[in-house]
Amino acid sequence: MGFFSRPDADATASELAPLSHQRIIERLEAQGFTYGVDDDGDIGGRWDDHAFYFFLLGRDSEYLQVRGRWSRDVPPSEVDALTAEVNAWNLDKLWPKVYVRDEGERLGVYSEHTVDYEHGVTDGQLELHMACGISTALQFFAHLDSLYPQAVAESRAQLAGHATTPSA
Template sequence: MDATASGLEPLSHQRIIDRLEAKGFTYGVDDDGDIGGRWDDHAFYFFLLGRDSEYLQVRGRWARDVAPSEIEALTAEVNAWNLDKLWPKVYVRAEGDRIGVYSEHTVDYEHGVSDSQLELHMACGISTALQFFAHLDSLYPEAVAEARKQLAGQGSAPAS
């Protein structure tokens, strides 16, 4: 059954933008066409994946820097989260002399999606990631203070 047969509209780049605008969120589109924004200082992107762009993935990145020596402790926190929570999936990735901590919430819309479902899943991807990022912030207050100091130095205003 395709999206039109189900009475639901197919997922699209424009529909993601429309939902962000309907909620009054600030966002941008990069040179690759990726849609992204910042929530509580953390970067989030909305990707269309799959052969027919039928999957929505909301991916977030924790906006803190911690020493590479923390990778085992962070991995333990990520594994504990993934054992206890349905979403988002979270993971740690070594990035040279930095550690990236990411969240992902992926939903299959092969048969289409309503606007309210799309908003719900986008909000879920962001809000559950922010819960995990807040947990990490409580464990690494020095990293939070450093990140906020750097943001203040850039003159950046908090985002949506």
């Protein structure tokens, strides 16, 4: 036995299943989450009114990225203030990575939590990664909500307006 090997290393490796689109769906369903699959095959859902997607990245789709978007609209004039908050978060927290993106008439704030599963992943690890990507992003989004209460009020009013609008 080598210094870095464990006697059960082969047994552990054989228990890890490859990451797949279907496994993500199965984990979401096992937890009772509501999700959808768009025309591109991307899996997404909403948590606390914020959109989250689960992307398979890499040459062999071995990376899972949980990406969230803060659902509030703030004007481009807030770019310096938002960037300062994002930088402070990234300095103090391990994850998720957060960033601001100029989207024309508004700024987008995103979170990303990415893990490499080249050698496979257990169902428990997959659920933990997905939960971590969502819950830590929601912590950051709640922090931003506390800084931009007007944007929160406008977002909620818009959602309420859509919920009460009769369909044609």
